[in-house]
């Protein structure tokens with residue numbers, strides 16, 4: 238009886254894990270001799286960019302190299318790229334320009350009265366807007382809960398800002414006038430990347446100016462009254478974020 242309950246818990250935990258994010262689905266190994274080349278990781282290169290450059294599914298590279306954490310590729314590491322014939326130069330991250338963020342956010346919506354910004358982490362190692370949208374539909378949350386998603390170089394670029402359909406349609410979630418921004422990652426275990434932080438500062442700056450959102454109305458998900466959550470994780474640099482904004486305001 239005890240054993241049976243334990244088994245049930247394991248199955249439940251597995252289902253929660255699968256539903257919680259974009260869990261990596263293990264693939265069948267290739268048979269025969271795999272064709273491909275070795276790519277040596279250089280400074281600033283992410284797995285996302287490498288996969289994109291070689292036009293190979295990121296999961297193929299993850300599998301071929303037995304990678305457990307797709308945010309952790311290190312300089313000098315040799316990555317086997319299935320199907321590639323020649324080593325290619327990889328475009329490295331460049332900080333997003335303020336004008337680009339303004340373009341993504343778009344002009345001020347005349348009838349919108351956004352007054353709050355709530356910050357989340359995805360609590361997953363990898364992800365992007367598309368897979369969170371799928372996941373949130375499965376969880377009956379009405380599709381992507383976030384207005385903006387900031388990637389970590391796994392399934393979207395490091396610091397890449399994705400605009401969710403809720404923003405395009407100016408739709409609120411269950412909290413009125415509240416903009417939801419999610420950073421991909423689990424910040425109980427990982428750190429926010431420099432590129433993510435830089436994009437977050439720029440994004441908030443644009444939104445804050447457009448809608449006149451007071452600094453006090455920028456909050457972590459867990460700071461909302463009545464919420465029992467660890468989101469956006471203990472390592473989320475909220476204090477640094479506010480300090481940066483206070484400094485910007487003083488300039």
Ligand SMILES: [Zn+2]
Pocket residue numbers: 356357358458466468469
């Ligand atoms: Zn959250």
